[in-house]
Amino acid sequence: MTSQVSSPSAEQHNLGEQRNPVKETKRLDRVIIRFAGDSGDGMQLTGDRFTSETASFGNDLSTLPNFPAEIRAPAGTLPGVSSFQLHFADHDILTPGDAPNVLVAMNPAALKANIDDLPRGAEIIVNTDEFTKRAMTKVGYPASPLEDGSLSAYAVHPVPLTTLTVEALKDFDLSRKEAERSKNMFALGLLSWLYHRPTEGTEAFLKKKFAKKPQVAEANVAAFRAGWNFGETTEDFAVSYEIAPASAAFPTGTYRNISGNLALSYGLVAASKQADLPLFLGSYPITPASDILHELSKHKNFGVRTFQAEDEIAGIGAALGAAFGGSLAVTTTSGPGVALKSETIGLAVSLELPLLVIDIQRGGPSTGLPTKTEQADLLQAMYGRNGEAPVPIVAPSTPADCFDAALEAARIALAYRTPVFLLSDGYLANGSEPWRIPDLDDLPDLRVRFATAPNHDGEFWPYLRDPETLARAWAVPGTPGLEHRIGGIEKQDGTGNISYDPANHDLMVRTRQAKIDGVTVPDVTVDDPSGEARTLVIGWGSTYGPITAAVRRIRGSGGRVAQAHLRHLNPFPRNLGEVLGRYNKVVVSEMNLGQLAHLLRAKYLVDARSYTQVTGLPFKAEQLATAIQEESADV
Amino acid sequence: MSEAPAIDQPEPGPLLPEGGQGGRLPALSLVPKADAKQSMKDFKSDQEVRWCPGCGDYAILAAVQGFMPELGLARENVVFISGIGCSSRFPYYMNTYGMHSIHGRAPAIATGLATSRRDLSVWVVTGDGDALSIGGNHLIHALRRNVNLKILLFNNRIYGLTKGQYSPTSEVGKITKSTPMGSLDAPFNPVSLAIGAEASFVARTIDSDRKHLTQVLREAAAHPGTALVEIYQNCNIFNDGAFDALKDNATAEEALIRLEHGQPIRFGADASKGVVRDPATGDLKVVAVTPENEGSVLVHDAHATSPTTAFALSRLADPDTLHHTPIGVLRSVERPVYDTEMSEQLETAVEQHGKGDLGALLNGNDTWTVL
């Protein structure tokens, strides 16, 4: 379905037409809502739906799903709380927001786990039905927080969500337990009313999702409508809010909402099309990367082959085999999987075959925090192999940017015949934002030329290089007359035959390094509106949103700070050294203990300061702004 | 993908040959044939062979090079992929496409190639350490998937390349550099392992018996799906004579059981011994053949649906003395081939949803326009 942001009212749905004219409507420029409940309460689905409604309404938005690694952690406990935060606005925004203005708490655990993040004055919608003595004791509330005055700093809306849902569904042939399950849709209906969200998308979604169980579909739609109507009629919600579409924030075009992993998957399909090579994915399931495997496995009609291997080593091995045969080969994983793949990445470096290694980083070390975000695999990607084994590294900066980053990684891999790392992370993977759908004609041409004829005195030498890129000749099996053998043993320059010659090894090591050092990457751009900043804040990957938001805050209060963000971490942009040299102070902000700072200090001898955080969550803009200001105070 | 390929990539053959049999394609029907008659020489690369003089690998190389012309495949559509070990140097000596990869991973790499390029004949060369120790996981999964791969496992019951440590096929008590007081762990029987891993084709042969080796290669090549061929190979430097019991005229007759499909399983001088089923346990045992029991000698059925008897046959061998070692094709059954089925899913997806349309994919069904 397509709607037009310039005239949202044209698409008003039937629920909206019934809006009570006596209730007051207020205009807001932005809102941050957090839905929180038990892992089994369907909070991610609720958040996703609210996001879709918001996207099709035309607000700018950014999301932060946050859930436990356990599928169904014990019910009603603090570790079992799952939440979804959504920031939406009538202007351009960069992050899912620091602190929610509205918390929807489906049970005591959800309230307790999230209350500390709420600023004074925030609204809390609580499901009072779940505030039983037992449930409260379970999370350590000695008395009901709804009654003991401890929430007096907030505007609390007590709503018996469960009872109301069951009541609304009493005409359905459902057990109480089954009916209760729709309480998240009741809550969604209420919130949709409260924020004037278009609702037809959710109704259509529910009908499709439960197409095989029409009874369940109807019940969910009914609960959703009941929630909406409850808002309309109850005294407790006297005011509803409008947040105008962010029309001015968006260049003209067609938009959709997209998460990082989906954008990345689409980027891979697009790269395959642009390269005119079939896509092959070899992968082993791991959070938060599995969704790419799931997504690509749906697109077999694009000639996409997905192979769920026995382990990560086989996943990348199969991809490398497919690359040898002329596929655009990809392997997707997270940090622990990268550790297993290192030896094969080294082989790919030696074979000089194109291969995309996609690492959706999560908290480490070891199993770490499977569902939380971190950027601590940078040095693993950079150095985590035996021998001198340079690998280019590309990092997307926002969920939608994962699409372009995939194309860019494919460009480098194919043009230079090399494995390439793409470092996304859990925050980008699961977070979403509006994406301007690109014009297919604007996508880069990624076609490659395979070798088809002998290249050296009637022979084929697989390690003869293009003088410009240093890429070696790539002949795929099936090409007559070019039969050759490649392997991980050191090869003689040119012929590719086994060679243990000392001088040749020295040459080959340096040549492989020179090839990667010579990869063309765009210069890094610096944002410094005043032109007078003496502090540069630099980051990479998913910290783009929070850093940019922090920089805006500083500038908003009269501060001067320059910002640069790196998409290419190996090789660095050619102008990076010069850029760093322009500032008295360089602050590097990243979700690790200073890995980029380490690389910058080593390469450019710059006294880079680190501001880091490894909480498994993205930076908060306000905190970051304060930290940057403190760092630059004495400049 | 899109219409005009920018590259001269060979067009893969049709996905189903005429009169295709669904998931049961003949192994090589999609591989282009050679234009002219080939000879052994065509398959020899220009690289100097560097195994130790006397190594059993030479005989296997000669047998493979000698056999390939018989298949008559376009040489450029043949690929050898190996892991690491003495045996894994093999691809360098074949004048085909080849990859000498990393330790144990060849079956995984070959799986990616074979599934994405069904116009290729893909061979894996591996050793007992490569296939059964570091690469054990990939081997069993390749076998159960039944990818169109031919795996040649050179079993010398030792780590050759790393200079003589015991391997997962070494007999218990093996004295090596890493086990001066004797190895402690029980060996794998690769044939039993393969049968347990759902292999659709399992055979065993010996480096020194060129005729038998060639016959087994022939059957393996014709098999649709994964074929595992265990080749007993002598490492004359670190485990010399490991298979003498099977090679020495004086002992071989009593030790070797040559299996032939459809034939009674008899061996020994004047075929005086036979394999029968013990009615009490259902297990197999070796008996002296008499006119009374002659009729109950088991007839070898390589195509039996159940792997039970093939497994029991594989267990007759004594891991220490090698007595009663069956060679030949123990099991050869047809079952769906992974890469065929994968391609069929791709075709079905096109039938169901049409050829992928990138514009439609990127748009999805929930968009809005900003004017």
Ligand SMILES: Cc1ncc(C[n+]2csc(CCOP(=O)(O)OP(=O)(O)O)c2C)c(N)n1
């Ligand atoms: C990851 C890794 N670990 C260890 C080695 C060392 N290594 C090379 S070959 C080999 C064993 C080879 O034995 P086998 O597969 O039986 O081959 P053979 O040399 O006997 O033919 C080992 C342990 C290696 N190359 N790579």
Ligand code: SF4
């Ligand atoms: S060490 Fe053994 S297996 Fe290796 S080449 Fe020498 S004889 Fe052959």
Ligand SMILES: [Mg+2]
């Ligand atoms: Mg060995």
